Amino acid sequence: MDKKATLTLHDGKKIEFPVLSGSIGPDVVDIRTLYGKTGVFTYDPGFLSTASCNSTITYIDGDAGILLYRGYPIEQLAKHCDFLEVCYLLLNGELPSAKQKGEFDDMVTRHTMVHDQLNRFFTGFRRDAHPMAVMVGVVGALSAFYHDSLDIDDPEHRKISAFRLIAKLPTITAMGYKYTTGQPFMYPKNDLSYTANFLRMMFGTPCEEFKPNEVLVRALDRIFILHADHEQNASTSTVRLAGSSGANPFACIAAGIACLWGPAHGGANEACLQMLEEIGDASKIGEFISKVKDKNSGVRLMGFGHRVYKNHDPRAKLMRETCHEVLNELGLHNDRLFKLALALEKIAIEDQYFVERKLYPNVDFYSGIVQRALGIPVSMFTCVFALARTVGWIAQWQEMIADPEYKIGRPRQLYKGAPRREVVPLAGR
Ligand code: CMC
Numbered sequence: 001m002d003k004k005a006t007l008t009l010h011d012g013k014k015i016e017f018p019v020l021s022g023s024i025g026p027d028v029v030d031i032r033t034l035y036g037k038t039g040v041f042t043y044d045p046g047f048l049s050t051a052s053c054n055s056t057i058t059y060i061d062g063d064a065g066i067l068l069y070r071g072y073p074i075e076q077l078a079k080h081c082d083f084l085e086v087c088y089l090l091l092n093g094e095l096p097s098a099k100q101k102g103e104f105d106d107m108v109t110r111h112t113m114v115h116d117q118l119n120r121f122f123t124g125f126r127r128d129a130h131p132m133a134v135m136v137g138v139v140g141a142l143s144a145f146y147h148d149s150l151d152i153d154d155p156e157h158r159k160i161s162a163f164r165l166i167a168k169l170p171t172i173t174a175m176g177y178k179y180t181t182g183q184p185f186m187y188p189k190n191d192l193s194y195t196a197n198f199l200r201m202m203f204g205t206p207c208e209e210f211k212p213n214e215v216l217v218r219a220l221d222r223i224f225i226l227h228a229d230h231e232q233n234a235s236t237s238t239v240r241l242a243g244s245s246g247a248n249p250f251a252c253i254a255a256g257i258a259c260l261w262g263p264a265h266g267g268a269n270e271a272c273l274q275m276l277e278e279i280g281d282a283s284k285i286g287e288f289i290s291k292v293k294d295k296n297s298g299v300r301l302m303g304f305g306h307r308v309y310k311n312h313d314p315r316a317k318l319m320r321e322t323c324h325e326v327l328n329e330l331g332l333h334n335d336r337l338f339k340l341a342l343a344l345e346k347i348a349i350e351d352q353y354f355v356e357r358k359l360y361p362n363v364d365f366y367s368g369i370v371q372r373a374l375g376i377p378v379s380m381f382t383c384v385f386a387l388a389r390t391v392g393w394i395a396q397w398q399e400m401i402a403d404p405e406y407k408i409g410r411p412r413q414l415y416k417g418a419p420r421r422e423v424v425p426l427a428g429r
Helices: 034-038 074-080 083-092 098-109 118-122 131-145 155-181 194-203 214-227 234-244 249-260 268-279 282-293 314-329 336-350 352-356 364-374 378-402
Strands: 003-008 014-020 058-061 066-069
Touching (some): 066 074, 066 083, 066 314, 074 314, 083 378, 131 155, 214 364, 214 378, 268 364, 268 378, 314 364, 336 364
């Protein structure tokens, strides 16, 4: 039976709208004809009740704390797959066979080098620039280097752009880091895995052989998997909105990176670590929590809360495990900030303020501690998030372009400004 929703307007007029069902998750009321039929818009700042598209990529049940990529639980993907398998899954809808994985890995590996001219692009930036500022600029600039894959109506171009972005982001991220340290850029090395290669480009030098530590490689790979996609979040919606005008994929991903930078989104891992440093000691947690509860202080507990998860963020649990593994491997199990984070988490999840508002640790609460232990500087944390999220952005962008229902995104507004008035010439004002 077709489901319908009825809207009763102020004049008593009743209008029916179709209700659409997904494979799982809440139904949606299809209000696309609302304005045409009634002359009114819906009002939903922050998209609290709005499904902006249909998608087959990622599913989140925020009340149950469930995250699925193409139907597979994140816990199983984190355990059984590597990041490139997850990339294949997000892009193609199915996990690869061994042969498909081999071909996919090979294709990514062979696109990791960047145009040599791009090296000079970096030197235009100050060495003390925030690495996210550099990343937004350099990724946006890729559209000036790869003219041969910019036709968004050509599926082959879209595919090559996707490979280029996934393959070159680690190289660009590492170049950003090397530039700030003054060390030479490291070229990618094709016999290493995606993640080991990234670590080598970050921490290796031409002077000596870099030997990747497999426990650390696996931990970083897991960070990549956990950040690979997350449904229609702010940066993904930004990528879709930018792409809806027909903009090229490099420009769209640069827009996504810009959005990710904010502390309410991807910038939270950096902000979380800064917060832990500021608290400094477990004895100061009480004082800090009081500040968080005081609405006038403007202080939030970073790494806590989520628009969708009103239960444990499943990624946070996996990240906490990874944190233990990495700190044990490095002999840092007594790490000051990790102990502080554990104490803070314990106090916060038992506190009425957080319980009532269903605020739990999110993925960023522990990812900063893992990254710091890996030697990644705090200012680079959000770049690592962007590197990992690029596959999600590009999968969502491709899905949108191939969707026959796709239209340029154009929200409307509730106008509250001055009604029409006449301009008085300067002499008369
Ligand atoms: N610390 C203290 N209070 C909070 C927090 C927090 N981290 N998060 C939400 N609240 C309170 C908020 O003050 C409000 O209280 P009240 O109802 O009394 O006014 C209530 O909880 C609901 O908050 P909201 O701002 O309406 O919730 P939202 O869905 O708009 O915001 C959020 C979600 C993630 C922006 C927010 O929880 C936040 O700012 N968290 C800290 C930043 C953070 O960790 N972000 C990373 C998100 S996960 C990674 C990613 O997706 O990028």
